[in-house]
Amino acid sequence: MADLVSKDTGNKVITFKKVVWWFENGELVYHDANNDGSYTLATDPKFVVDTLNSFSDLKHGVSSQQAKIYMIDLKELVSNSVLRDPNGSDLTGGTPAGPFEDGTTFDDNTQIADFITVDLDLDYATDAMYFGTNSDTSTGFGGKMRRIVLTDPPTIVATSPGTWETDSVLIDMGQPVTTAPTVAMDWKKRTWVFFGTGRFVSNDDVAYNNQQSYYGIKEPWQDTSGHENNLVDINKDTDGDTVLDNEMTWEEVSSAYLMDVSNTMVFESGNIKNYDGATFTTVKDLNNNNLDTFSALEQEMDKDPSPPDNDPAGATIYPNGWKLHFSAARERNLGQAALLGDILTFTTYAPDPNACQNEGDSYLYATYYKTGTAFSASVIGLGTETDPGDGTSKDVLRKKSLGKGLAVSPAMHTGRERGSKAFIQTSTGAILVIEQANPGAVKSGRTYWIEE
Numbered sequence: 001m002a003d004l005v006s007k008d009t010g011n012k013v014i015t016f017k018k019v020v021w022w023f024e025n026g027e028l029v030y031h032d033a034n035n036d037g038s039y040t041l042a043t044d045p046k047f048v049v050d051t052l053n054s055f056s057d058l059k060h061g062v063s064s065q066q067a068k069i070y071m072i073d074l075k076e077l078v079s080n081s082v083l084r085d086p087n088g089s090d091l092t093g094g095t096p097a098g099p100f101e102d103g104t105t106f107d108d109n110t111q112i113a114d115f116i117t118v119d120l121d122l123d124y125a126t127d128a129m130y131f132g133t134n135s136d137t138s139t140g141f142g143g144k145m146r147r148i149v150l151t152d153p154p155t156i157v158a159t160s161p162g163t164w165e166t167d168s169v170l171i172d173m174g175q176p177v178t179t180a181p182t183v184a185m186d187w188k189k190r191t192w193v194f195f196g197t198g199r200f201v202s203n204d205d206v207a208y209n210n211q212q213s214y215y216g217i218k219e220p221w222q223d224t225s226g227h228e229n230n231l232v233d234i235n236k237d238t239d240g241d242t243v244l245d246n247e248m249t250w251e252e253v254s255s256a257y258l259m260d261v262s263n264t265m266v267f268e269s270g271n272i273k274n275y276d277g278a279t280f281t282t283v284k285d286l287n288n289n290n291l292d293t294f295s296a297l298e299q300e301m302d303k304d305p306s307p308p309d310n311d312p313a314g315a316t317i318y319p320n321g322w323k324l325h326f327s328a329a330r331e332r333n334l335g336q337a338a339l340l341g342d343i344l345t346f347t348t349y350a351p352d353p354n355a356c357q358n359e360g361d362s363y364l365y366a367t368y369y370k371t372g373t374a375f376s377a378s379v380i381g382l383g384t385e386t387d388p389g390d391g392t393s394k395d396v397l398r399k400k401s402l403g404k405g406l407a408v409s410p411a412m413h414t415g416r417e418r419g420s421k422a423f424i425q426t427s428t429g430a431i432l433v434i435e436q437a438n439p440g441a442v443k444s445g446r447t448y449w450i451e452e
Contacts, residue, residue, distance in 0.1 A: 067110040067133060069148070071161065086161035106167075107144070109136040114180035114336075120191060120248070126150050128250075130170070132177025134199055140210050143176040144169050145195055145217075149250050170219070171253045173197060175212060179409075182337040182344070184369065189232040190304075191219040191248070192321070192369065194344055198332020200406075206351040212332040214346065214365070215258070216372050217321035218305055220251040253320045259286065259301065259372070262325040265385065266374040269393035270294050280388050286317040294376040301370045322372035328363070335408030338422070341440025343379055344369045345422050347407040362407035362426060364400045364434055374398035379437050402432055410434075414442040 076084040084090055113132040120127045129148040134141060149165035175197035182194040198212040199205055221232050232247050263274040264283055270293050273280040283291040291297050303318040326332070330350045337346035344367045351360035368375045374396040381400065387393040405426030414420045420442045422434040 063109050063111045063136065065110075066108055067106045067112045069112070069166065107133065107135045107142070110134065111178075113178050116180045116183055118183045118191070120185070120189075130181050130183060130193060132179070132181065132195060132197075134176035134178050141176040141199060141208070142174045143197065144172045145177060145181065145193065145215075146170065147250070165250065168250055169252045171215070171217060171255065173213070173215070173255060175210070179334060180336045182339050184339050186370070188304075190221065191232075193217045193219065194337050194339065194346075194369070196333025196337070196346060196348070198334060198348075200332065200334055200349065200351065207330070207353045208332075209330050212326050212348075214324045214326070214333060214367075214372070215321065216323075216344070216367075216369060217253055217258070218319075220249045220253060220305060220320065221247045222249050255323065257286070257305065257317065257320040258323040259297075259319045259321070260325070261322050261372040262327070264297075264371075264373045266294050266376060266396045266398075267387035267389070267393040268377065268382065268396060269387050269390050270376050271387050271389045271393070272297055272373070273388065275385065275395075286319055294371075294373070297371050297373070298368075324365075324367070324372045328361070330360070331363070334406070335410075338410050338412045339369060340412045340414070340420050341438040341442040342368055342370075342375070343420075343436060343438050343440065345410050345412065345436070347402070347410060347424060349406050349408075359404040359428060360406065362402040362405055362424075364402050364407070364410070364422065364424065365398060366400070366422075366434075366436060367398055375439055377437070377439065379439070380434060400434070402426065403430075404428060405430060407432075414438075 071085045073084045073086050073088070076082055076088075082090065111134045113134065115129050115131045117126045117129045119125060127150055129150070130145065131147075132145050133143045135143055147168045147170055149168050170193060176199045177195055177197055178199045178201070179196070184192045184194070186192060194214075194216050196212070196214040199208070263276050264272055265275045266272050272283050272291065272294050274283050275281075283297065285291055285300050291300060301319060301322065305318055305320040326348055328348075328350045330353070331348050332350070333346060333348050335347055337344050339345075344365075346365050348363045348365065349360055350363075364380070366375075366380045367373060376396070378396055381397045383395040383397050385395040387395075402424060403426075405428035407424045407426045410422040410424050412420055412422055418437070420436045420438045422436060424432045424434065426432065
């Protein structure tokens with residue numbers, strides 16, 4: 001039984017009340033036409049087709065419409081019991097108003113994942129909202145990481161909803177995103193956005209084997225007013241002209257500007273190599289220079305992205321972040337990551353297409369947030385591969401099997417002991433505890449002192 005609201009091909013809002021059964025092959029729909037508890041066979045061909053299409057979308061976990069975003073003024077809702085957007089326009093008849101008019105710039109056949117909001121300058125006002133999309137395309141499932149920008153560079157005067165940038169793409173990966181990203185800021189006040197790709201919303205997705213990945217992206221920015229201690233200037237009067245400056249450009253990032261660390265292996269010795277399971281090769285930066293050590297890779301990733309406008313022009317290229325392609329068949333990310341200290345922790349899941357096997361396999365990743373690789377010392381353990389450079393050091397694990405069952409988002413804990421723990425519950429009912437020798441600061445404490 002379902003109460004279903006959808007749109008027909010004429011873009012007219014229609015409501016299916018109490019549809020109790022439908023046969024996809026026979027195209028039969030029974031409904032309570034008079035709302036009196038008496039169910040009869042629907043005979044209107046258009047009603048039947050619209051109902052079947054809508055239920056088919058639900059069954060396969062897809063959308064046949066453009067994604068839309070609704071903004072509701074909660075004050076108006078509480079005070080006047082009406083639904084209005086932030087511009088004061090009524091939200092009636094399923095038609096959003098104002099800057100959230102119809103999502104015409106969004107992709108067709110798209111769903112939106114959970115939002116995350118960020119206050120970059122800690123002034124108690126949101127600067128941006130990030131969300132991923134999941135699109136049904138002719139070649140499979142695609143998607144983007146998008147943002148709504150609530151500030152207006154370069155003046156950074158707080159803007160009204162009518163001037164918010166609602167069509168702002170961080171990156172177009174061509175891969176579906178079904179969970180919220182994780183956002184952080186590094187020591188230079190650069191904003192990092194971390195997220196993975198993949199979906200698991202219908203039986204059809206079990207065998208879906210398109211390449212899925214994880215991304216760590218530095219938001220593009222450009223020095224327009226002179227750095228404050230070489231930091232990214234956000235809502236500061238850095239040049240004394242009483243105008244607040246912002247160096248965030250909110251431009252789109254190209255995947256070509258990301259370091260591919262899918263096969264990058266870190267050893268206890270501090271050396272790094274790419275390893276495909278059979279052969280070790282040298283790690284290269286985006287300018288084809290050798291990177292032989294973890295320190296060299298970290299320094300490369302610590303550089304400001306160049307060119308700053310994300311437009312290749314033959315100049316020296318410094319990465320906008322990293323990308324990690326999952327190695328297991330059907331592996332995908334389904335839960336939000338946790339960033340504690342310097343370690344980004346997330347899980348992946350690989351469903352088993354065998355009809356006799358109820359559970360697939362889950363994995364835990366513990367990556368250094370700047371590089372997407374393992375850290376230079378053990379966090380979740382050591383592997384069995386030997387450093388070809390010194391012949392003795394073992395590889396530092398980045399990925400660890402969690403066994404059977406679906407694992408989603410880890411919960412992090414830090415107590416009296418050093419390091420941290422990741423708690424992960426799986427669909428089997430097991431609660432797994434993974435110790436992490438986290439190299440970063442995982443608890444509050446004194447940062448400096450002065451003796452007078």
